[in-house]
Amino acid sequence: MQFIDRAEIEVESGKGGDGMVCFRREKYVPAGGPSGGKGGGGGSVIFKSVENLQTLLDFRYRHRFKAEDGDRGGTNNCTGASGEDLVVEVPCGTIIYDAETGELIGDLTEKDQTLQVAKGGKGGLGNKHFLSNSNRAPEYALPGLPGETRLLNLELKLLAEVGIIGLPNAGKSTLISALSSARPKIADYPFTTLVPNLGVVRKPTGDGTVFADIPGLISGAHQGAGLGHDFLRHIERTRVLLHLVDGTAPDPIADYQIIQAELQAYGRGLSDRPQIVAINKADAVDEETTEEIIRQLRDFSEGTIFLISAVSHQGLNELLQTIWATIDSQKAIREAALSLT
Structure with a gap:
């Protein structure tokens, strides 16, 4: 389709x-x-x-x-x-x-x-x-x-509670297929995903939460580079951003900063959206390298940094628990704000 x-x-x-x-x-x-x-x-x-x-x-x-x-x-x-x-x-x-x-x-x-x-x-x-x-x-x-x-x-503008962002080949499509029944096209080259993929992930309570894999974000996306200019607006309605960083990339820290800069340049409050950071492909990186990546990312991210593998499902349960807690927290904040109006 x-x-x-x-x-x-x-x-x-x-x-x-x-x-x-x-x-x-x-x-x-x-x-x-x-x-x-x-x-x-x-x-x-x-x-x-x-x-x-x-x-x-x-x-x-x-x-x-x-x-x-x-x-x-x-x-x-x-x-x-x-x-x-x-x-x-x-x-x-x-x-x-x-x-x-x-x-x-x-x-x-x-x-x-x-x-x-x-x-x-x-x-x-x-x-x-x-x-x-x-x-x-x-x-x-x-x-x-x-x-x-x-x-x-x-x-x-897609309606999804969780938007998965990151550079091409960070493993966004693999992650959404691991968490849900979605079956996006996956390959080892940039821009495999040409359209946003949606997947419904079940909470322990049985409720479904919509995750969106947002494709094509690269440096200059907010100005039309790559596919990001077309799809950045689909992040606007998400409540939580899951920032996926490729642990096997030559410079994961630079990759993280590129996406953050694009969110800031695009505006519309995206850079202020609650964000969870996860280093993907942990099964393909040695422990010393991942520890160094986490140490450097802590200079830019205040929350917990997760170490996961979408292929082997390593760390996905802990990641989902944090996502559910963040969504519930955001819902409670909105309800409190509405009660005051």
């Missing part, structure tokens, strides 16, 4: 139905009068966030979405049928912008959240509405109002 996280589409709500002009023609009603009904309202275009979508791929092949028009008003003062609303499903985490003004229209972050992006036109009034003492036989009605047409930009 292709990962598409940007799309431009056009939406159009339905036109309101026209009002009806007609008069009663019943046998025992000599002065029947006007009886034209109101037109039905046009359908609206509504976005709905769903969990079973992870990409905007559907919008690559379909760019225009139109709701139903309302029906014309009927005789005997009957209102025409309203046009059916068009519900467009999008992944959770989709942000909708007005393409012409750049205005933020909405951000769908919760399951089954809805957003009306184009309101249907009102139905026109029939001639029955215009009956008065001075006009006993109105011979006119109003047309239905046109629907809205809008050009929209869609942008997807």
Whole structure:
């Protein structure tokens, strides 16, 4: 499946139905009068966030979405049928912008959240509405109002509690496959991962936590180098960052500093996000070297530095326990902040 996280589409709500002009023609009603009904309202275009979508791929092949028009008003003062609303499903985490003004229209972050992006036109009034003492036989009605047409930009920011970051070949894809049932492409060359991979990792309580493997971060990623410029924004919604450092790299400390510099340069609070540091590929590095790497990393990182191997699963249980504790701590902080507002 292709990962598409940007799309431009056009939406159009339905036109309101026209009002009806007609008069009663019943046998025992000599002065029947006007009886034209109101037109039905046009359908609206509504976005709905769903969990079973992870990409905007559907919008690559379909760019225009139109709701139903309302029906014309009927005789005997009957209102025409309203046009059916068009519900467009999008992944959770989709942000909708007005393409012409750049205005933020909405951000769908919760399951089954809805957003009306184009309101249907009102139905026109029939001639029955215009009956008065001075006009006993109105011979006119109003047309239905046109629907809205809008050009929209869609942008997807993945919803994951834990974002796995690090330079290419740090072992991010291997780690997410070891922790979850995700099966990303893994190979021994840079940029094996061309799209973010998502995996659900189960807590001891049985709850699932979404981990995201963020690809392509290299020096200059915030300016468009590598793949990082396209995918840095997917880290914005994560609660915890897991920084993976390749223990077999020529200079793991420099690698760590490169990623930190990119987070700082990108901004949006990423450098202030809770971060857990893990040295990967411990099974391929001697103990003396790993101890030296940990010693030097302590000059830059205040928390515990984990020594793991995604291949042999060394140290993964201890790492996960710290991740769960950090997530719970962040949740408690948010709840306390909400209780004060």
